[in-house]
Amino acid sequence: MREGYRDWQPTYETTVEDGMDLELLERIRTIPWRRMSSAADLGCGTGRTGVWLHRRGVASIDGVDVTPEMLAAAGTKGVYRRLVEGDVRASGLEAGSYPLVTCCLVDEHLPRLAPLYREAARLLDSAGWYVVVGYHPYFIMASGMPTHFDHPDGHPVAIETHLHLPSAQVEAALEAGFSLAEMHEALVDDAWIDLKPRWADFRGVPISFCMVWRRERAGSSGRVG
16 A cells, blocks of 8 residues: 555545545535634545544644555644654544544555554544545446556556445444444546546446544533634
C-alpha cells in the first residue's frame, strides 16, 4: 500500500473522482460539522477529506497516513494542525481527544476491520462520531477491479485490496461499541458512465459507501464538539 500510493501521489487528485467520497460526505445530515472542535483524519492521503472538513467549519484537523509522499501533499493544503506518519490502526494520536474521526477510501486495503474500528473508538471523546467511506464490495465483486491507477510510465498498477461485506463493517463496529446513525451508497449512474463509458455494464451497481457511526461511553452527557 505504501509503495502504491507513493507512485500514485502525483496524479491522485486528478484521478480520484469526488463521486467516490466527497459527494457521499455531502449527504450526511446527523453530524453538526461546525460544532466539531477537532477531527482525526485517518488515512488522510493528499488532504482531500481535510479540505472538505475545513470548509465545513471543523476547527482543528490532525491527519495520519502511512505514505510520506501523500502526507507531504496534504501539508500543502494548509488545513491540518499536524500530520503524522503512521498506521491508521495504531495512529499514536491521543486517546479520547476527538469528537470526530474520519477514514475515507482506506478500509479496503486492510485485511481486517476490527483494529481500525477499535482505533477510532479509542480516539473519540465521550460522545463522538466516526465516518467511514469506502470502495463498495459489491462493485469489487461485479467488476473484479481492485484499487488501481496508471503509473507515470504508463503501466497499470493495482494496490492490495480486500473485500469487506457490509456485515463485516457492522460486526467490527458493534464490537467497538458503535451504533449506526446513517448509511449512504453511490451508484454507477449516467455521470459515472460519462466519465468511464466502459462501466455501462455496471449501471446501478453501488461503487462506494458511507457509514456514520456514533459511540456513546458510559457517563456521556450527550455533548457534541
